[in-house]
Amino acid sequence: MARKNTERTGLIFPDILMKLKRGPQVILPKDAGMIIAISGIGKESICVDAGAGSGWLAVTLGNIAKKVTTYEWREEFAELAQKNINRAGLTNVEVKRKDVFTGIDEKEVDLVTLDLADSEKVVPFAHAALKSGGLVVGYLPHAEQVQQFVKACREAGFAEDKIFTIECIVREYLVRDRGFRPENTGLMHTAYLTFAKK
Amino acid sequence: MARKNTERTGLIFPDILMKLKRGPQVILPKDAGMIIAISGIGKESICVDAGAGSGWLAVTLGNIAKKVTTYEWREEFAELAQKNINRAGLTNVEVKRKDVFTGIDEKEVDLVTLDLADSEKVVPFAHAALKSGGLVVGYLPHAEQVQQFVKACREAGFAEDKIFTIECIVREYLVRDRGFRPENTGLMHTAYLTFAKK
């Protein structure tokens, strides 16, 4: 939550993430917050995440859920994610060295989070892994990825009225004696978020 | 997460909130998500909330934290909040029938959330209740309230570089064969969120 981060990136981090090493691309608190609040995950929830990347989302989810399994087949990132999980002091987050495009092992899962170049290809496995009422979420930078992800959700059997897409824009404010106003520049886009509920 | 809610309000609710009765004003998932993600609360966290209102935020926090105490001196709302906590099946959320403007009993708290007409008056009590590293958050519909809240945070001893204000705007998308576009209308504002870290 240091001000430095705020000023650079338009985002604010909780202490648990400030301990982590930052990889090339992380899912920021604003988007993680949407995933948590909309999925309603809590102390009893089972989550699957892919790919781990630097492990930020896995750590964020692990801080709340009972168990998180994060898939990562690239050795470099699996190691970074494991280090970050250790730094965060979490013992309920497992890095699984497996190609998630070949399937998800877990069953009766509450939440599957997908942040991959071809996340839509994992949607059928996510559908199979989810318990009834569980959610899959795609973190999708481009509109075309959203179209593909939504199509994959329909084909995997998610009901049309249980698929929806949002984006979250956070605006920072300067609050000073001389006045109240938004910061002049800021973060305009990270990714679209598509949710589908089983 | 029913589509009906999406279409009416631009917001989507997790199952746990769909069970609740809705009072006149609730803190919506988009704002609760920001509070959770930025505070970094988890399974071991102790939270204080005031006022309870219909108890939505208390339930959302209770689903994640170890213990939530929500202050509410108005009998009608205290009863509604208690009913909603029961509906959600939570046993770690306590409704305290006390005027929070006279003080906060809890100590070593991780997060204090304030949604009151004069939230700034509770800031000194929040500062006393928080452990080092803990956060107070004000849910503040108007700019003038933000100015007063920020001033109260400074006077209560929060460091200037640990006070910041954001707003969260969620935009919904239509993703159809005929094309990808944002919904034409939607929710433009609920409240500004001011955070201060001890």
Place this chain on the structure above:
Amino acid sequence: MARKNTERTGLIFPDILMKLKRGPQVILPKDAGMIIAISGIGKESICVDAGAGSGWLAVTLGNIAKKVTTYEWREEFAELAQKNINRAGLTNVEVKRKDVFTGIDEKEVDLVTLDLADSEKVVPFAHAALKSGGLVVGYLPHAEQVQQFVKACREAGFAEDKIFTIECIVREYLVRDRGFRPENTGLMHTAYLTFAKK
């Protein structure tokens, strides 16, 4: 500029538009303002518009430019557009009953505005009609239309670094004794605007 309009649509209209009859879909002042300000049209400018629809954009441009030709092959809309031009008291706006997909007659044009289901098909004609330094603008509700329009601009010979896409979001505020805040709901999307300069 009547308040009624503001409250209903999140938009405010100048007097000249308040005189007009409103068709099923009009280009609103926020988007017309972007087109005017970015193109820099003025008293000496020659504009081509297609399709006329109810003639709102043609009237807005005609109020500023020297001459506007607006294409409309559908009789019903051509008549509505002509009536609106008359109501606005403009004599420099011509409704042309011609299919713009067969070509644009005008030459050395400063601005071509396209609001059609397949606007991208008119881009080659727009390129031919524009003078050097002139702009074509597509009013494009969906992301897919933007992709097609940008592709058509590249193929028609517009330079890559002279093609760009924006959206304009206008937020209204309540400014009262009790405080300053954005309206709770509002207009989230009308269309993306893609510009290309010859």
Place this chain on the structure above:
Amino acid sequence: MARKNTERTGLIFPDILMKLKRGPQVILPKDAGMIIAISGIGKESICVDAGAGSGWLAVTLGNIAKKVTTYEWREEFAELAQKNINRAGLTNVEVKRKDVFTGIDEKEVDLVTLDLADSEKVVPFAHAALKSGGLVVGYLPHAEQVQQFVKACREAGFAEDKIFTIECIVREYLVRDRGFRPENTGLMHTAYLTFAKK
């Protein structure tokens, strides 16, 4: 409209502004576009602007209106504004070396634009200068300035339902073969715009 500007500032400029020297703070096309489209100024309009600053808004209005008088009592800025008016090739824009806080000489004006530290103090003079149906606009970076400006409008005799405040946010998009998405960062705020109609 060069891409360089786009990438740096999130804004795009018409040719007429590209010729100008840029002072410390200019009113950008997005905000000028709102002023033009909402006021409905055209070839017959008479405008008053204060202060001139580097003259960007005066040039933008002068490109459209019949006559613009821009007040500037600071010699340095009056000279810069005059140079920019000359660069733009406009002969209908006059720089008036007078303190606008002592009054506006012009009568039957269609639009008064105010961008001053204490714009609210000029509102009574603006009301006197405007013809019936004319607009005053305040370019106001801070919320507190908006409150003061709105109060001054009420006191000067503008009807409550003819005073309104907006902000305009422009988002740029990347449209590439690999996909469609908003730029990651951009311009979040310049100023609030408050309009009042006589």
